[in-house]
Amino acid sequence: MTAFDAGAPCWVDLTVPDLEAGKRFYGELFGWTFEAGAAESGHYTPALKDGKNVAALAPAEGGDPAGWNLYFATPDAEALSRRIGEAGGKVTAGPSAVADAGTLLVATDPGGASFGAWQPGTRTGFEAQGAPGSFFWPEIYTRDKDAVDPFYESVFGFTGQQISEGTEFDFKLWFLPGAQQPVAGRLQMGPFIPVEVPAHALVYFSVEDTDLTVAKVRELGGSVSREPSDSPFGRSALVADDQGARFAVMGPVANGG
Known part of the structure; x- marks a missing residue:
């Protein structure tokens, strides 16, 4: 367990x-x-x-x-x-x-x-994570970082590392006490995200190939709000299933070799 x-x-x-x-x-x-x-x-x-x-x-x-x-x-x-x-x-x-x-x-x-x-109790949670087809990473999307950052840092004891600030990309990493690897991120939603998108927890899933996964999302009737793009963490995209649930996928960067 x-x-x-x-x-x-x-x-x-x-x-x-x-x-x-x-x-x-x-x-x-x-x-x-x-x-x-x-x-x-x-x-x-x-x-x-x-x-x-x-x-x-x-x-x-x-x-x-x-x-x-x-x-x-x-x-x-x-x-x-x-x-x-x-x-x-x-x-x-x-x-x-x-x-x-x-x-x-x-x-x-x-x-x-x-x-x-x-x-x-008898169930702790994930039996697998990080491998393709399983949970990879979470982010809290908010429009009120000044209230949200101290909330999570107080409630869960997170320490924060601000990665970027500004209207285009304001992002923070959260770490458990004494940990070297982050466990979650916080994104301040700016003008690039439609106002009708509410604050929410965004869940990432690991995939073998982000572009092929995005094509499959479309084939299955889902939608894509952010096309695949590379980052230092991998190649990600923001999508929704055919009933409107938002999630993200993360795979290796394009031409990673």
Whole structure:
């Protein structure tokens, strides 16, 4: 059973209006297979890559739009809930036990982005990450960095490293205490992102070839809001599935050899 440090991203799931359509899209895009979602658990449907748990899909309720959800690990959901409130966030669900699997809470940060936290029981989170077809990286997209940065740094103990500032690209990396590698990023949404795009957690998935993946997204009825481009971290693109859930993909840089 994989252990996750407090504050590390440990799980992602997708709420989607049409569960079967979601399974078709991501099954063809990433090669995922799916366990049966039990009725007593709201048809929460684990997604597997090469037999390992990498995500889950769940039916959206009450006409909610499709969207990916990000969860951070916590050893104490009750204490985390208190810190969220004290730091200016709002707990919107939980903490609540999910049978013996663990304890879940869902919250919003001061900028309005939703995120979750998971206190493990018999399930800790990802069984695989970083490999093609699995979770790679998260970013918090916000329009209020002045409130959001101290919130996450207080609640999870992150230390921050500002990478770039300005209206075009204002980006910060977050590190767990004492860690050398970042666990998440924060992007201040500027004029290059339409005003109707709300604050949210953006989830990246690793892929073998970003350009081929983007072509497959289009073939499956999805859309592309940022075409593939190279960066020091790899070649990425921002896309949405055929029900409108935004996510990103990251692969090796073009002509990386």
